Amino acid sequence: xxxxxxxxxxxxxxxxxxxxxxxxxxxxxxxxxxxxxxxxxxxxxxxxxxxxxxxxxxxxxxxxxxxxxxxxxxxxxxxxxxxxxxxxxxxxxxxxxxxxxxxxxxxxxxxxxxxxxxxxxxxxxxxxxxxxxxxxxxxxxxxxxxxxxxxxxxxxxxxxxxxxxxxxxxxxxxx
Ligand SMILES: NC(=O)c1ccc[n+]([C@@H]2O[C@H](COP(=O)([O-])OP(=O)(O)OC[C@H]3O[C@@H](n4cnc5c(N)ncnc54)[C@H](OP(=O)(O)O)[C@@H]3O)[C@@H](O)[C@H]2O)c1
Numbered sequence: 269x270x271x272x273x274x275x276x277x278x279x280x281x282x283x284x285x286x287x288x289x290x291x292x293x294x295x296x297x298x299x300x301x302x303x304x305x306x307x308x309x310x311x312x313x314x315x316x317x318x319x320x321x322x323x324x325x326x327x328x329x330x331x332x333x334x335x336x337x338x339x340x341x342x343x344x345x346x347x348x349x350x351x352x353x354x355x356x357x358x359x360x361x362x363x364x365x366x367x368x369x370x371x372x373x374x375x376x377x378x379x380x381x382x383x384x385x386x387x388x389x390x391x392x393x394x395x396x397x398x399x400x401x402x403x404x405x406x407x408x409x410x411x412x413x414x415x416x417x418x419x420x421x422x423x424x425x426x427x428x429x430x431x432x433x434x435x436x437x438x439x440x441x442x443x
Contacts, residue, residue: 271367272393273319273376275385276302277412278400278435284408285382290327292406295430301437305398306377307337314374315339317366319359321384322347339373341365343384359387382410389413397440402433418443 278298279285286292309316318335322344325333333352334340340353341362347355356362366376378388388394397419419440427434 271363271370271376272395273363273366273378273388273391274396274398275378275388275394276305276398277380277385278302278402279412280402280404280406280408282405282408283412283414284406284410285380285385285412286327286410287406287408289323292408293402293431293433295400295402295433295435297428297430298400298435298437301400302379303335306335306379309374311374314372316375316377317341317373319343319362319376319378319384321381324379324381324384325353327381359384359391363393382412385412389415389418392442395442399438399440400435401438402435403427404433415440 277285278291278295306316306318315338317339319341320343322342325342342350342353342355343359343362344355345357349355354365356365363376366373378384397415420443421438422441423439425437427436
């Protein structure tokens with residue numbers, strides 16, 4: 269059996285998620301939201317798992333990785349191992365690993381990037397999307413796939429503003 273998982277993503281108004289290998293915005297409130305969401309667990313004896321593509325791992329500043337208090341998993345076809353994270357070669361094996369460690373893993377979050385989101389969104393085990401909507405076109409080169417057909421919104425925060433960008437935190441659930 270494969271455990272369900274959630275996706276966490278920040279998108280601009282063209283579904284853009286990144287540019288030149290990094291995030292084309294600086295939103296401390298969104299970073300805090302990401303950290304709080306992916307770190308929160310009910311059972312203090314467990315950790316959540318964050319699954320990311322190798323390029324997203326590379327995009328994290330060295331001081332920030334591995335993401336603290338979470339089990340980090342890198343998806344890569346060419347890496348075989350990493351001292352600071354689990355390495356897997358496909359999403360199915362990653363989810364199986366999480367399932368085999370349910371005694372220590374509480375919730376699985378897929379955190380990007382674009383290549384990984386394509387596979388993840390197609391999975392019937394993808395339960396919720398935590399989407400930060402940034403209300404501007406930031407001319408990204410990496411995108412999040414269309415999702416509104418399969419997911420419906422169950423929560424929308426008030427609009428926040430930082431660095432001249434308006435954004436909202438939304439939650440979507442599979443229809
Ligand atoms: N806005 C957001 O919420 C958000 C979140 C995360 C990332 N980002 C941005 O997204 C961009 C990075 O995304 P990206 O699409 O370029 O790269 P990515 O998805 O982070 O990583 C791509 C790499 O993952 C591995 N990979 C891809 N598909 C795989 C599969 N099916 N099985 C095993 N491994 C697989 C490959 O690694 P190898 O080459 O090692 O084989 C591939 O090169 C950056 O700009 C980053 O800042 C944005």
